Amino acid sequence: MRDYRWLEEYCLNRFGSRQALEARLPIARPAEELRALSDDRYLSNIALRVFRAGLKHSVVDARWPAFEEVFFGFDPHKVVLMSAEHIERLMQDKRLIRHLAKLRSVPRNAQMVLDLNREYGSMGNLIADWPGEDIVGLWRLLAKRGNQLGGLSVPRFLRMVGKDTFVTTGDVLTALTGMGVLDRPTATSQRDLATVQKAFNQLADESGRSMGQLSAMLAFTVNH
Template sequence: MFLILRSPMLSSDPCHCRNRVTISKKVFARKLCRDWSCTHHRTIPLAELRLFQPCRACVSFLCTNRGMLLMRTINDILAISAERKGGEAAVLESVELSADAATLAAIPDDRWLSQMTRSIFQAGFNWRVVDNMWLGFETAFHGFDIGRCAMMSDDWFDALCRDTAIVRYPQKIRSVQQNAVFIQEHSARHGGFGRMIAEWPASDYAALLELLKKEGNRLGGSTGQYFLRFMGVDGYILSRDVVARLIAEGVIDKPPTSKSAMRAVQAAMNEWQVQSGRSLKEISRILATSCG
């Protein structure tokens, strides 16, 4: 792997710090010449940086940002997508506008629970079946009234497990109660669940996904991502094609499941947003169409 270092901190001038560190011989760096903005590079094994006795800060920066420093610009990736799909318009035509903060904040709590439940039941199941049965879900769960669902009795739960108007999946039925409590707690804390979502910074979207995974029930992985997308939140979907592009760009080396991998994904998304001013939805679409 080769890295293009874009920081004057890591120019060709040797670091004079005497804090020796151990650097993997398998990692390489493409190091800029004395004028760090110059486009002429020379390639050296990163292990040779031991000769310069680099400080820990320099090595930490290098090792934690190697994916972001290697990756193409979003415009370069868009060019790949456009060539595959027949132009930029074809790549981005299906991207819907995200809801603004005021709109998200105004969405009542029961609608957040409704979409959470819909996304959970659709996960690993035929989406069309769930869509066709959705009126039955709304009736069975009393319009997803937060207080009522949070206090679901055992008798109501047993009745739901026998209700042919919904998909009878006990674990997912129980998740409605648990997610009602989750929404209820954050709604009380923020003056509405929608307000919390609306105020969440896009630059830390990965942390929002982590919150859904940790405090919600059955909202990890793509389920939480699709839930937010369907509610109009600007975000990315880590589909197979998006992950393939992130791997190709050196951001990650396998599907991201750890917090550190998700931080790397978020850093790359933030960089691409700074470069282009595009939404996370647009960036997600560009990445996906460059591979699939």
């Protein structure tokens, strides 16, 4: 596996200066901010991620105020009480994106948020305290217990709320393959994800950088 020095040199050459590179790298929220974010905001972001999947983000975002209204500000205690009949009636609301499976996911994910609240004190506590060196473990937990959270939905949701994570996009996987971490640019099995996690942990130890920054830097090494 190529080391961090190679990755940094490549990115510096691409952008011309350290200042230009740093301006392109994401900054995660500190743990205290993640902990302070309320459960309704976590549920709203989960739902937003679910509806963005496969759709143009600007279209979903433009309709989101209506979603906030019909789902009671995404208060999980209220949303979890919404009946199947109530959800089906929302299919008649032209302000919304009328996708029944995704609409049904909202109260189901509200139940997940409430369950995690009881187990960890709040969704924020869970996300803030989860160690970066096992971020794929958090992906696995949320995907298993949530609804419509397969694929890259969990890491993208975590990015939305500011939790430090890498994302196994095609560019990142291609870069890891080129660095000798993977045999092919896919990471669908738990074994593959463990290999990717190990590589990110090594790069983080070498550089002191966040997972999100390393993820972006790896993506920059793929030509477009």
